[in-house]
Amino acid sequence: MTSVEEPARPGERIRDAARTRAEILDVATQEFARAGFDGARVDEIAARTRTTKRMIYYYFGSKEQLFTAVLERAYGVIREAEQQLDVDHLDPVAAIRRLAELTFDHHERHPDFIRLVSIENIHGAEHIAASEELARMGSPALAVIRRILTAGQESGLFTADVDAVDLHAMISAFCFFRVSNRHTFGALFGRDLVAPAQREHYRAMLGDMVIAYLTAERSAD
Numbered sequence: 001m002t003s004v005e006e007p008a009r010p011g012e013r014i015r016d017a018a019r020t021r022a023e024i025l026d027v028a029t030q031e032f033a034r035a036g037f038d039g040a041r042v043d044e045i046a047a048r049t050r051t052t053k054r055m056i057y058y059y060f061g062s063k064e065q066l067f068t069a070v071l072e073r074a075y076g077v078i079r080e081a082e083q084q085l086d087v088d089h090l091d092p093v094a095a096i097r098r099l100a101e102l103t104f105d106h107h108e109r110h111p112d113f114i115r116l117v118s119i120e121n122i123h124g125a126e127h128i129a130a131s132e133e134l135a136r137m138g139s140p141a142l143a144v145i146r147r148i149l150t151a152g153q154e155s156g157l158f159t160a161d162v163d164a165v166d167l168h169a170m171i172s173a174f175c176f177f178r179v180s181n182r183h184t185f186g187a188l189f190g191r192d193l194v195a196p197a198q199r200e201h202y203r204a205m206l207g208d209m210v211i212a213y214l215t216a217e218r219s220a221d
Contacts, residue, residue: 021059023049029070033112036119037067068127071120072134074113078106082140092152096214097207099144100171104203107175108194114179141168149214158214170213174206 027048031040042063046053060066085102087095107114120128128134145164152158178193186192193202 017059020049020051020055024051024056024059024066025070025073028066029074029112029116032067032070032119033115037063037123040067042066064127068131071116071127072131072137074110074116075134075137077110078103078113079137079140081106082144085140085144087144087148092148092155092157093211093215095148096145096152096167096210099141099148100175100206100210101203103141103171103175104178104206107179108199111179114176117176118180139168152214159217160214162214167210167214171206171210174209178202 024045028040028045031045031048035041040063042053042056045066046056049056056066060069081102085099087098090098142164145167149158149162149164149167153161182193192198
């Protein structure tokens with residue numbers, strides 16, 4: 001007697017689709033980070049996953065939309081970490097240091113994120129600009145920074161009247177440069193910015209730099 005295989009239940013199909021989509025995004029992240037948007041090949045992504053090029057287009061529509069989905073997920077990781085950051089119990093100095101360390105740790109652990117952002121900048125942020133999800137996502141870090149800045153200024157710990165976006169850029173710039181430029185910086189100056197032996201030095205240096213900026217006396221114009 002020939003057995004008849006039962007069709008997958010709706011819940012199982014949803015789980016399988018989610019698993020397949022996640023696997024495609026995993027491999028696509030690696031491929032785009034390695035080869036850039038122009039150099040990445042959907043055929044290569046399909047070959048490295050348990051799917052086909054046709055299936056990738058079924059899930060994502062196009063290579064452009066696949067890259068956008070990769071960016072959305074990559075930014076989603078740091079945004080989720082920012083949302084989960086609890087610094088309300090800390091004094092403003094400790095709180096801003098903790099926020100800076102969060103960005104430092106994330107960028108170090110996710111070098112593909114750094115490469116993807118660099119690639120998107122080469123393309124003029126056209127994929128990010130077209131993404132409704134990224135527009136909605138915003139940056140939870142800005143809300144945290146604003147709360148910390150307000151608390152620091154009200155307590156008299158912070159002497160500077162600082163814009164949250166400017167401070168976010170300052171923190172991100174150091175953390176991003178350390179990973180994105182490690183090879184050129186090392187070739188020019190003989191120092192590996194991500195060497196394990198120097199990690200705590202640079203992590204503390206970032207916090208010290210931010211706090212020094214926030215607590216520096218400003219001369220009146």
